[in-house]
Amino acid sequence: xxxxxxxxxxxxxxxxxxxxxxxxxxxxxxxxxxxxxxxxxxxxxxxxxxxxxxxxxxxxxxxxxxxxxxxxxxxxxxxxxxxxxxxxxxxxxxxxxxxxxxxxxxxxxxxxxxxxxxx
Amino acid sequence: xxxxxxxxxxxxxxxxxxxxxxxxxxxxxxxxxxxxxxxxxxxxxxxxxxxxxxxxxxxxxxxxxxxxxxxxxxxxxxxxxxxxxxxxxxxxxxxxxxxxxxxxxxxxxxxxxxxxxxx
DNA sequence: CGGTATCCGAGAGGATACTG
DNA sequence: CAGTATCCTCTCGGATACCG
Numbered sequence: 001x002x003x004x005x006x007x008x009x010x011x012x013x014x015x016x017x018x019x020x021x022x023x024x025x026x027x028x029x030x031x032x033x034x035x036x037x038x039x040x041x042x043x044x045x046x047x048x049x050x051x052x053x054x055x056x057x058x059x060x061x062x063x064x065x066x067x068x069x070x071x072x073x074x075x076x077x078x079x080x081x082x083x084x085x086x087x088x089x090x091x092x093x094x095x096x097x098x099x100x101x102x103x104x105x106x107x108x109x110x111x112x113x114x115x116x117x118x119x
Numbered sequence: 120x121x122x123x124x125x126x127x128x129x130x131x132x133x134x135x136x137x138x139x140x141x142x143x144x145x146x147x148x149x150x151x152x153x154x155x156x157x158x159x160x161x162x163x164x165x166x167x168x169x170x171x172x173x174x175x176x177x178x179x180x181x182x183x184x185x186x187x188x189x190x191x192x193x194x195x196x197x198x199x200x201x202x203x204x205x206x207x208x209x210x211x212x213x214x215x216x217x218x219x220x221x222x223x224x225x226x227x228x229x230x231x232x233x234x235x236x237x238x
Numbered sequence: 239c240g241g242t243a244t245c246c247g248a249g250a251g252g253a254t255a256c257t258g
Numbered sequence: 259c260a261g262t263a264t265c266c267t268c269t270c271g272g273a274t275a276c277c278g
Contacts, residue, residue, distance in 0.1 A: 005222040006153045008169050016225030017149040017218070025144055027251070030136040034125045044260050050127050055252055060261060081259045082258085091228065098220050099136070103124040105217055106135030109210065146271070163240050174272055179241060200239040201278085 020098075023069050028054055028062050030099055033088070036072060037096050041085045071095065139217075142188050147173055147181050149218055152207070155191060156215050160204045190214065 005016055012018040024030050028051065035050055036042060042050075048059055063086060066072045071092035077083040088096075124135055131137040143149050147170065154169055155161060161169075167178055182205060185191045190211035196202040207215075 005219070006150065006157060006169070009171055012146060012150065012172065014229075015150065016222030016229070017153070018146075018225070019229045020221045020225035021144070021146075021149070025140070027131060027137075027140075030140070031125065031131065031134065034136070038125060048260095050125070052128055053131065053252095055254090056261065057253090057263085058251060061250095076260095080258095082261085084260065094228070095224065098217075098224055100124070101217050101220060102139045103135030105214065106137070106139035107123060109213075110133075110135070110138045167240095172272095174274095175241070176243085176273090177271060180271095195240095199278095201241080203240065 023066075023071065024095065024099075026062070028058065029066060030102065032059075032062055032066065033071065033092060033095060034099055034103070036086060036088045036092070037099075041087045044084055044086070047086065066092070142185075142190065143214060143218075145181070147177065148185060149221065151178075151181055151185065152190065152211060152214060153218055153222070155205060155207045155211070156218075160206045163203050163205070166205065185211070 007015060013022060024033065031051055032047065035047060039046075044059070044063075048054065048056065051059070054062075063072065063074070067074050070089055073087050073089050075085045075087070077085070126134060132141060143152065150170055151166065154166060158165075163178070163182075167173065167175065170178070173181075182191065182193070186193050189208055192206050192208050194204045194206070196204070
């Protein structure tokens with residue numbers, strides 16, 4: 001076991017867990033990352049429609065944070081109408097195996113809510 | 120890619136991500152799980168001291184939720200002074216590989232905050 | 239020892255309207 | 259199209275005090 005994972009007397013954000021969670025925790029970030037990994041490149045409203053329930057404001061904030069953390073890239077095309085493409089960075093890509101595990105564990109171990117998805 | 124990970128028009132809590140996060144998201148649950156995986160069995164105040172910053176109330180709530188979700192077991196010894204031991208269930212144990220990945224990614228990719236831990 | 243009860247503040251998340 | 263600007267709610271987490 002890696003004892004650096006469970007240090008005592010250290011700020012939680014300075015643990016591996018805390019840092020990783022601060023980047024991809026929250027309700028939407030993993031979903032966003034996963035859509036990016038599926039589409040290589042995706043536009044703002046496309047992403048918004050895909051996720052459905054997320055408000056513009058929240059999506060906007062999430063994308064800004066993911067970009068600031070170096071997990072995604074934002075490419076703006078100066079034209080009318082505007083066009084912006086989002087994609088994963090290498091750093092973001094390196095998180096995909098982790099996301100896959102999260103997703104698979106959740107699917108295998110969810111009580112029943114996910115049944116509908118598989119039908 | 121598993122398209123069930125990124126469904127459209129489905130409640131987020133009904134995705135693999137959403138479900139897994141609902142169980143081990145938040146500031147402390149992963150840390151608690153990890154301490155349990157290190158110690159097999161641990162007592163309430165021992166855990167409290169290990170984590171340090173967590174308030175009694177919060178620890179209490181987290182343990183209740185983890186138990187309700189079937190990830191940990193609570194064994195109470197009816198004696199004076201009281202004694203309660205917490206340990207991982209098999210289901211909880213199955214999450215450890217995921218926690219290890221979270222921890223390791225965080226350590227590798229943190230800007231610098233974790234340096235101190237490794238010295 | 240192993241908790242509860244109470245109160246509180248900050249921030250995440252959400253709905254709606256507006257803009258270059 | 260790709261966002262901002264407000265405003266609002268609500269849960270998480272935190273501090274302190276008390277109990278069997």
